[in-house]
Amino acid sequence: MAGILSNANQAWIQTNEILPKTRELVDSLAGYHYVPHYLYDEESLALLQTAYEALRKCVYLLDLEQAPIHRLPDDLLLVIFTIARDSQDTGIDTVRTQIPFSVSCVSHAWRDVAFSAPLLWTKVVISPPWIPVTVFRHLYFSRPCLIDLEITSQPRMAFEPHHIPLLCDTIIQNLSRCRSIVISYPTNDAFFPSLMEKFKMLSAPHLVQLSILGHPSTSDSNAVILRGGTPSLRYARLQNFDCYPSLHTITMLHLRIMDSSAWFQVASALQLSPQLRSFMIFNDSPTLRTWGQVVDTPALKTLHLCGYVSIIEAAFSTIRAPNLVHLIVGIPDAGTTLRTVCSRVTAPHFPSLKSLMLLPWGLGSRPTEKAFRALWTCFPNIETLILAERASPREELRALLQSARESKTIWRNLKVLALEGALCRDAEDRLCEYVSICRFRDYPLATLYLKDASPHQMPRFKTLQSHIVVIPLPHYLHAEELVKGTHPLGYGDL
Template structure:
């Protein structure tokens, strides 16, 4: 005969009864909490928040002012503008509806386009992800776009077709291109004046005459363009006033046979020290006033030749170098630009040789009234700060037979971790009393601050 299971012990029966009692108590407590929760929810729904009583039209107007500081304000900042629309749309359902029905707040957009969705990428995120806006919402208001930053992931015809020919107010466009061509999506933008193009993941020419309304552009910035594209931009933009090229690639085959004359160009930045000579040898810029270069010692003759050929009157000159320049090289450099009033240089250029040159020869840069030194480099420790101070003082109050103007402002940015002696900083500070504007971003030794906290 099969064996019977043992009867339950009295202990198990007692524990079962205890659990039943605890369950009934917990259920009763849960019922109390549910009832209290319903009561609280009912009270919350009965509360009328003041902001909910504001008409949607007024809230929409507040959104517009929040975005731009007021309708058509000139004080927009890129970092602020890129985050505001989606911050407003993610607060609540009512605000999202108001945001999506207020075209003015979509005038300033930062976005990444692909064939499925329009992803805005503001600083504000929810649950660790960037909010996603349906493409049709943004495309619906593309006729309101004024300032737009777009990462163009592909060339989906349906996507780009939603904005093509519908950009009557677009004034500033920043676009990153991943393919070999942009097409003519942005070719019809009658108010476009400011263009920034970055080419990513391509070694071929990315630009064509139909990409943008080139002839009306005033400002252009290009990064990672081929040398052929750089000069095509210059040929297609007769009214260009400000231009920046950085990180270009290619060889000299794309250079024009004769120097390209651009009389309207006032500001030029060439941020590739190895090949900027190609540009200077291929350009004539009679109206140039602001020039920014990374220069090497062997390129100074090309620089001087460019200045003399252009017969331009430079006012502002920013130069960077990775090596020290000799006294003779600096003499040739500054003799070519006697009209310069402001310089922004690296320590390799603002060396002891240059300081002595400015101190000893008053005819060098006679109109100089502003000096800035970017010491955030490995050669900042070689500067003779006392000699620099003596030079500034000597040109702060010009003599009767001295230069027609004096240095009125000086700025210095030191390398991280490089300490400047406290007495030097104090001497710079004392020059403020003599009506010279001093701006210094320096590191002061901790022990000096402890011993002289009144600095």
């Protein structure tokens, strides 16, 4: 790469060497203005003045049009523009979309590069107040490429009523180019129902990701959209199942349910998703009514349950996933409730489950010892346990240690234990004793993932390291990393 950049920038380097000499020549010619005119005839003076002006203009053009940054190769400029666009992580996507236009205003050279690079313009964000020329500009310059469309607003912000027909028509005309669509529109006006009505019979042949969330309920609830077909769709994120596409090709599904009767729609969605491999559900209903019928999901590998504890009973009693490997649980639970729920679900339908991850959910929420034992009762054979909380896992380690002391070891098949929270002295002592007992009893525990594991952070680190492989975790166990498969523990859309 260094050699390529060096060869590409030879003209840049050579011009930088020539420019100072050219400026010196201009300065020397400027000195002739002070020579008495009687020493030269008028014709010589005119020629000298013409040469001087031409050379000065040449230097001006070199400085203006051929400054080093202007003479970078177009491919390298495009890489710089792309990095600048993608690095604008402000949480406001309209800022990212302004980068291509901003760089095109710097110079003619940059303008030519920006306007001839359709990939720079593929992120199209529409939000009130709508400025049609901005959207049309991105749609025009990105026309050879697929686009990522986002329609978003803040509460109490809406599109002008007279803009809605043109806005809907613009979206519909470019639907066949959409690679991803995100609609987050909490404002209760005519726009969202109008758009969903137009979406019903259309097709989106290149659509891979669809997110419809944060929207008001429509009068036509549970409406199937994009009935013309979405053969490439793999990921869907939906709220309350008000509007949804065909789920036949879906491999990753995220649902957020907000009322107690929504589990029927959830079960229906699972039945309609034969290729589903990763399922994440957020439950905002404290009293979720379950559906007695069991749903088979043979392709499901990862299940992520968050929200009120009622989601546990609903999922454990309804979903039959013979190939499920990873279970991620994040609930605000006091322990007793979860234990009661788990006792009613004596045999969850996850015979292949090998990995359990416990997430904190809400301020101060963490698995209690009772919740810990309740999950062990449901899933006694897991091999990987991940405690993804930032507080010290004192109570969890106490439960593990107490069970080991009583020869009733929780999860005696455990091979990997990952602790995100920093270990206090008590937690470190409990961990060391637990590892010693596991080693003495020849349990298969072989690997520890610890945050900031080092002799400086842990006084007993070397003792622990002599019994087991210790791997430091340099950053938090974000659920998104685990789901996307970018975390070293290997979760993902398997």
